[in-house]
Amino acid sequence: MSEGTVAPDRRPRSLVVGLREAAALAPSLRRGLGITLLLAVSGSLGTLVVPLLLQRLLDVELLGTQGPDVAAAARLGLLAALIAVLAGFASWRAMYRLVRTAAHGLHELRMRVFDHLHAIPTLSVARERRGALVARVTADIEAVSQFIEWGGIGMLAGASQLGVVAVLMVVLDPVLGAVVLGIATVYAASLLAAQRVLARRYDRVRLRVATSLATAGEAISGLPTIRAYGIEERTARHVGDVLEEQFRTESRTRILGATLFSTSELFAALMTISVVGIGVSTADLTGVTAGRLAAFLLLVTLFVAPVQLLVEILDQAQSAAAGLRRVLDVLDTPRASEPEPDRSRSPSAGPLSVAVRDLTYAYPDGPNVLDAVSVDVPAGERVAIVGRTGSGKSTLVKVIARLQQPPPGTILLGGVPLEDIATTELRRRVAFVPQDPFLFDATLFDNVRYGDPEADDPRILDAFAALDLSDWLSALPDGPNTRTGERGDRLSAGERQLVALVRAWLVRPDLLILDEATSAVDPELDVRLRRAVERMTSGRTSLTVAHRLATAEAADRILVFADGRLVEDGAHHGLLAAGGTYARLHARWSVDATSV
């Protein structure tokens, strides 16, 4: 399966297609839409109350055959007011329902995207910058939300008015009505063509918005480094350049939109001209009267007004469509592979054996990082993995933990192909601790609980005790409630690793994978920890990547990697005697051990 980016190639969706897809994903968007539409149309009928009242008052009450009737006029006024209030109420409900629908629907969509981003291959996620990912669940969705709230309401009202007026026009004068509608159709078609141009432009705008956010995000996250190297000004300038780029793209697009859509005025003029021209020149044939033509011209103005509004909204709609595309593109990215529920198999309980069969692995567009690696680790064995930087150790263990996807059939846990194990099962039985563990901005205990949400405080305290860390915990000012800060910034590097280790402990895995998990911990504590981990993993399988070869010395077996290949495999003494890569690494290392 490919582990590409979050932007698969496919034909860009139009707003309509996008909204339809979005509605399928977020059913709230569709719920009750019929009633909302009905309310909107009823509400827009209210705009006809005043002209109708005027006509009645003039024709019947004032100039009618019975002469002025004040009481009837008052009754009529009251009735009109009542209708207006009812219509106003209907449009309020329509507006409110639309806002609520949009908020609920977009919340659902946001959840879909968020969940999906946690389900697609990690490499795809890692390839896009955080700021840009965040944009997909915030700024991009906001663009859609703003459109639905402001544009959607205008569109509802405008479209209903358009419909009502169109019907009136055709009823009043079928010929002229047909002319006006004909011109409108031609104009609508040309707008569609213009839309396509704009759509591409707005895609670029959304991309720029995401890039700006990502760049700003990097400038904020990297502040300590920026400060240490005194590059504040240069960074600010860089961010400024990116913002300028965004401004240029966005302003050009908006100006283009304004220009394209200002043509609605010419189109309106064309309608008026045609109505006047055809009306006047064919009067002999059609018998149109002055009053009818005047009334018709009034209708044309009523028809044109919402068109102008709709055209402005269409411009906004393109921006929303571009945002929606970025949102939906995420959902097009295939999930990380997960076995069909009925096909999934569980390795038998107890420690897991690990078998790697002729595993060759490359990152997207990269050279082979692992080259035909084959190894069998029986259940319960404690294995150390060593090798120079960049030799593929982390890649191997990440692939075994299925954090990256190996080719099918190359890895078996407990005899079961990795791709056949359900994710929940896998995460329950395999724990992986990376070198720079990630802590959430929460309390210490909440971070530990990340390993097992069910764990209560006594169990966590036990875990700290088991790892010989109770003293460290009690020395912290707020103990279990110490806040760890963003990414764990309020702890020292070593302390962060301790928390991650306790967290993995809570999982009580059948296979424990430590990728330089104690590289920043002081040697004394490291030794203590390792003893504790040995106790914990006794009888379980463990894979430990380490540069500190003390770990290797204590392991049952050592795998030595060089350039993506497994070059040595054996126990400490045997490898030393063999005098190869390991012996050389160890000679260097044992300077430490014997330097005194």
Place this chain on the structure above:
Amino acid sequence: MNRSEGPEDDAARTAPGPLTREAVQLTLRHARGQRSAAILSILGATSFAATIVVSAGVIGWITDRLILPALAGTGAPRIGLGTATAVLLGVAAWRSASIVLRRSAAAWWQLRCEQALRRDMVAHQLGLSLRWYASRGVGDLLSVSGNDTKQATGLLAPLPFAIGSVFLLFGSMGLVLSIDVMLGLVAGLVMASVVVVDAIGSWSSFRHMERVQRALGRLSSVAHESFDGALTVRALGREQEESERFRAVSMTQRDAVVRLGRAWTGFRAVTDLAPALGTIALLTLATARAATGDVAPGELVTIAYLLSLLVVPTRLIGYLVWDAARSVAGWRRVRAVLDVTDRPTYGAMHPAADTRGAALRVEAVTFAYATGRTVLRAIDLEVAPGTTCALVGPTGSGKSTLAGVLARLWDPDAGRVLLDGIDLRDLAAGVVPANVAYVPQEPFLFDDTVRGNITLGDPSIDAAAIAGAVRTARLDEVIAQLPDGLDTRIGERGTTLSGGQQQRLGLARALARRPRLIVLDDATSAIDAEVEAEILAGLRAESERSAGLGATVILVAARPSTIVLADHVVHLEDGRVVGRGTHHELIRRSASYAALVEAYAREAAARPATTTGGAA
């Protein structure tokens, strides 16, 4: 997650007075920055407003001179179809041009202000102290510079048209008044009440608007953190919990939007209805007066028409009131950041660089983080130019904190740090980074090329400097494998590099600047012993090549093989210096030091049937 967010319901801050003042100030601020765009957009809007009146006139004119004569036979048409067409097209062209001018200039105005605000935000944040920065989340700050700046300029979208339509309003009011003063007054009252209702609505919904912006900030925070920790989420199978966490903030945001929506749609319905009701009332009253002959029947039509003319501008002004309030809600969050003044101060001094390596002196430095925990207590340190000093101590003893103080990431609460005899705080801006290179435990790599990460955009770092640094940091073998060598992009935070490769890049970045003081905070922890030894040997060799003295080096280290390379070792425990001397001296003198650094050797010795063979 529970960051301080300022008072939730500060009645004084949401009172109409200050709100209006703030909205005006914000508008003026935006206008000051972009005078010509502001003027052009208002001109365009005014011109457009004028065309509304003219269009109405033109239709009447054509009706009078062409349609009525031609169809009703009231005499010969006084204009031809050609003339009518030309006039209609002319007006349409005028309208189009006004629209283009208004919308383009308004978009330009708004986007420029948004861009300026964002730029100022980032530039401002880059100058703030790390202490302040640590108190805010990246995701939330990102939302301020993304969402809130956008919101803060939102009022510029309706502003030009609203201003333009004020003229329309005055013109129409004049017309109505000229027909009937009573009528004009009533109409004026109706329209004024519309604006007043909008104002009241926007003031009373202001809290909701602020809540929406805050909710967006939280949403952005959680999303940022969750994507940042995606690998951990995956490794521990906690997708479901993350989803619930995000759902909670997303729902808060949704509910805030709905609550605001209920408020504004309600007010909008009222303000949409008011003119219609007003018109109906006026028409009914006028009918009554027409019945007595005080008002001519034809004037009824005029009244209806003129009132309809008033509605559009009144509505636009009403919308503006709402957008202004929304903008103030965003602007307050932006200003809260822009108003922060917690920034490091700089002096004007420059060190007299007569040695290659810098002399470093730390005098009674005490430091506590914002959490109140004292991490460094009365630290004294003296490092001669060109020598290497190792900082050794257990996990959490304050080594990194001290390293940060030396690089002036933090200023001590008491005591001082002297570089060549000058307090770091008295040095001019840029002097510390020019002299001191700090390599953290986990280097922060930018989404840029390898070269870009080394130079950080500094043009004075030439190819030779890069090559030298790359060689010493043993990055050359890494670069050789990369598809585009030095010009390979490495992804955000350097994700496409292995841990050791990232650290080497961090080292090369520091070395390329030929600093006078290098602070290495355990900067080789992910590098195997062999390569680490090569790197440190390279550093030494370079210093020896440079005729005697090289850069001064501060080294946070744990491995004896690294520590022995230092001329001088400082042993830290719980933020205090508990021992100093050479490695061998300390081993002899201090049991705790020996236990710390010799832990591996002792363990190996204690392990039965294990010999630590190999040459020393």
